[in-house]
Amino acid sequence: MVGIITYGVYIPRYRIKVEEIARVWGANASDITGGLGVFEKSVPDMDEDAATIAVEAARNALRRRAINPEEIGAVYVGSESHPYAVKPTACTVGEAIGATPVMTAADYEFACKAGTAAIQTCMGMVKSGMIKYGLAIGSDVSQGAPGDALEYTAAAGGAAFIIGNDDPIATLNHTCSFTTDTPDFWRREGQDYPRHGGRFTGDPGYFKHVKGASRLMFEQMKTTAKDYTYAVFHQPNAKFPQKVAKDLGFSMEQIKPGLAVPRLGNTYSGASPIGLAATLDIAKPGDHIFVCSFGSGAGSDAFDITVTDAIKDKINRAAAPSVEKLLANPIYLDYAKYAKHKGKLVMQA
Known part of the structure; x- marks a missing residue:
């Protein structure tokens, strides 16, 4: 049976509260939090993007289970915020985890479901016998224009899944x-x-x-x-x-x-x-x-x-941080620092 061999997540530690964004734009914070059910969101550090998040998520997956990266025959990264328009994120991830050079790699785009589309592709390739393992990742540093409704929720984070058919969890x-x-x-x-x-x-x-x-x-x-x-x-x-x-x-x-x-x-x-x-x-x-x-x-x-x-004996879930642990102990930013992190404020030369 094809399945998930191991998995990993990465979420930046920085956060901004929805009420802080509302304060800047003169909106009613309680209306927004009540309407959306969202109280804060993650913010990437200034040196983090969809590629670095994808790499960290993949590394966390490998920390949980001893998989030889050279046996990963496919790396697919789904995102709508790839750092390059022409330069695959997947190649960077494969190189960073030691999966290159014998692998197929591609970036996927389908708004917010590009990561699950990558999982489907890996399922098919493993089931057909073309590869032993496939790495599927969904990673984004999502965008929202200043003052737009999207700005209250557009966050950063990613998850990686290694797909295979030997003792899946x-x-x-x-x-x-x-x-x-x-x-x-x-x-x-x-x-x-x-x-x-x-x-x-x-x-x-x-x-x-x-x-x-x-x-x-x-x-x-x-x-x-x-x-x-x-x-x-x-x-x-x-x-x-x-x-x-x-x-x-x-x-x-x-x-x-x-x-x-x-x-x-x-x-x-x-x-x-x-x-x-x-x-x-x-x-x-x-x-x-x-x-x-x-x-x-x-x-x-x-x-x-x-x-x-x-899941009891083939994987060590404690070897990488859980989602709950990644959500704990956040560092909160005010709107000015948030805008700087997101590149909304750029210093002129």
């Missing part, structure tokens, strides 16, 4: 996708910040696609929400995943372990992968996990996952 039983041409969110080449369709973000964007992929999974696997121990949904804010979970029949107890967004913000391509990692941090053999990502533009990838006995 969790089997990837099935995956399916639901995709349409829905322009709810976009950023043209050369633009610093994305734009969004406002009222189209929920429907026909997020809810149509997440429900579409989820119900397709239920149909193909002959399951319902009650058959799963945990569920993880893309989390652009805290309200959307809670609503879609309720609409599909999941309880708050099922989604709570993977709901990192209130203290993390929206890490875009890293959002649902980090939620899955947080769930694996506390999962036990036999647990059944449902995952559904979402990427504007628009599409969703759903996964049916079963945790195996290997």
Whole structure:
């Protein structure tokens, strides 16, 4: 069975509170936190980007299990904030962890679901016998224009998964996708910040696609929400995943372990992968996990996952920081320092 061999996460330690952003723009902080369910978000350090975050997440995955990096035959990095328009992030990651030169590498883009698309590709390549291990990463230092609604949630972080078929800690039983041409969110080449369709973000964007992929999974696997121990949904804010979970029949107890967004913000391509990692941090053999990502533009990838006995003795979860540990002990920034970290303030020569 193809599955997750090991996994790792990286989240920058810096944070800014939503109320600090609201203070600068004269907004009502309680309205924003109440409407979004997000109270603070992660901020990259000035020398951090999607590539460095991807490298750290991959290294944390390797710390948990003794995998020979030279046996990783594919590295795919999903992001909408790759540091170069023409220069793959995946090559940098492969070199940093010692997977080069015998590997295939590529950068993926599909808004916030590029990381799960990378997982699907690795699943297929492992199952076909083309590679022994594949490394799939979702990593972002997401963008939001000053004063825009996105600025309150656009965060930084990433998760890495090594996919293989020898004693996986969790089997990837099935995956399916639901995709349409829905322009709810976009950023043209050369633009610093994305734009969004406002009222189209929920429907026909997020809810149509997440429900579409989820119900397709239920149909193909002959399951319902009650058959799963945990569920993880893309989390652009805290309200959307809670609503879609309720609409599909999941309880708050099922989604709570993977709901990192209130203290993390929206890490875009890293959002649902980090939620899955947080769930694996506390999962036990036999647990059944449902995952559904979402990427504007628009599409969703759903996964049916079963945790195996290997999570007890084939992996050392304590060898790398858990999501909960990475969220602890933050360093808070005021808006001026946040703007400097995000490159919104640039010193003129």
